[in-house]
Amino acid sequence: MAKTKSNRNKGGKKSGNWSNADHEARMAKRIQSLQKKRDRKERALLEQDEDQQHHVVDYDEDKPAKKKLKHEQPLHQKRNKNYRNKHVRLAAHVPEHTYKHTHLAHDGYEQIESSKLRLATAQVQRQITALKERLEEWDPVEEAKLAEVEAQGVEDETSLEHKMKKHVQNCKEDAAARAKAQSEQALLYAKHGVNSSFHRRKHNLKKHARPGPETWKLKGAARPAWEVYDFDVRYQDPHVKSMVEANARARRVKNIMRLCKGRFAIDVTDDDKDGEDSKAENNPNGGEGDNNNKLYPPPQPYCRQYLSLLTQLGSLQLERKNYSSARKAFLEVLELEGTQWSYSITNARNQLMNMYMSTNRPASARKLWERLDNDGSAWIRYSAALIEYVSWNLLQEEGSTAASAERLLAKAIRGNVYVAFFLAWPEMFAKAMEYTEELVERGDSPSGSILEAIEYGCCINEDKGMGMWGGTDGSLEWVRSTILKVLTGSDDGDNSDASATQDRLTKANLMSWESKLAKEEEAYEIERNEKEEMMESGRTNESDNDESSHQDDEENDVEPDSLMYAGMFRTAMDWLQDAGEFLQAPSYDFVNSDNNTNDTNEVSDLMNQEPTDDALEEVVSGSGTDDDSSSEEEGEK
16 A cells, blocks of 8 residues: 555554644644744844944945855855745836736737738638539529528528527437436336336337337348349439439539629519610620520529629728739629629729729729729719829820810719719818718718719718819819809800710709709608608507517618708808809819910910809709700700
């Protein structure tokens, strides 16, 4: 037996070193040893004081006293070291903020945000890869089965959420089964005794019969003959069967990425209202052999979900300043969605244009707006006008003139006239507009609306919108002078050429803001009334719990109040009218006179024109009309 403290005194009179009987003796011995240590320390301190008193050391006040060498110290000082203030002496040598550097050594804010973006990018990339593989091998039969299962409310067994729920359910069932078995076993023990055979397996087998051969699931050589041997009529070769199924699936599978290229955003129904012309226009590949490609409808909502994921990936890469990856994602969105449409369900076009503008790539931006000639977004058209202005006035490149810049500006104003006034008088609209941060953060306003104008004109970011215009020399003055030139100038004799009138800016384009604003207000009121009626009808049919959840959903998805923002815009226009801004003569100080002799001559001719008195009344009057009616009135005059 090993010699331990519990076995040393075995067989003796004493009960052991750790018994309660010798507790008082042990405590007395411990106190005595501590007292001896304390006495030795006191004697050492007294001897040290006596040595210091007998030793007289001459020292200079300017110089510190020299420390006694170790071999000159008494033996008791060498042997007995003072550990009383050990931590205090060590703390004197530790630098400040040591606790933060050691125990709170976390990353900074930028590193944390970078990690979040990296993880979000990886997550979105995995979703894109999975959905792309599904679209490249699209099986209508399997997708129909999945849709039927989803309609019945059955979850996907391969999803992580389903597996987690199943695990929790199995854990609960196992715990309940164990508790039930333990309770039954305890009842059997209490009723028949512990040694009884009533609760054993043999007795249970007699009570519950063993299942018969019809329930057996045989494997290997024990299987029936018709499953093993080919001479049986009922035998089916598994390899032949799998080959037939694979051939049938190969004939069914469609590559949606190739068939629906350029039409990913379309929600096609059985009765296509566009007809054959729209089908021919939607064909991205062209040719006579692509009729099947044109007729195949894109499966929704998977195609739109793929576009949304690609746009999210581009935004994340743009936030991480991975411009090449962001450009690749945005260009793929443009290619799949198609550039022939005048609208887009994503903001990939706008973000790509802003990225080109912020990274100083005017050539790429020029190619982009040439591809998106039908796009009516203010982010595209006003960016094109700004690039043309820089090319003409600041860089003085060949092929860029004042006429081409004004032509692009006129096209942008016809798309969204509100932005032009935001750019021409930014200080006035900055005072009038409030609660614009919500719209700038949303980024999904419809093209040509007052909400899009506020989103573009109230953006303080230097890389897009108003920030880009404000950072360009003379750009805001150019827009203001162009508007004032049209408002205060006379267009008599220039309306004969219809093509020239269509390209250049007219008074009708600028005066159409009020009619468009009235239409937006009317549409917003109609939509709001319909939503209120639906909410009232839903309240009568739903229970209290359903009503509370419905109200929570409505509060989370609050749309911006167009009536409020329209009133703010009208207030700013009234301030401009009262200040007489629309009657001022245009200023051409922004023109760079170097190598622009032709443009300066045109500007000097325009400056000699006298402003008309009825310009202010036409701009701010309530008779704002559309382009066609206004052009007819000018023709009659």
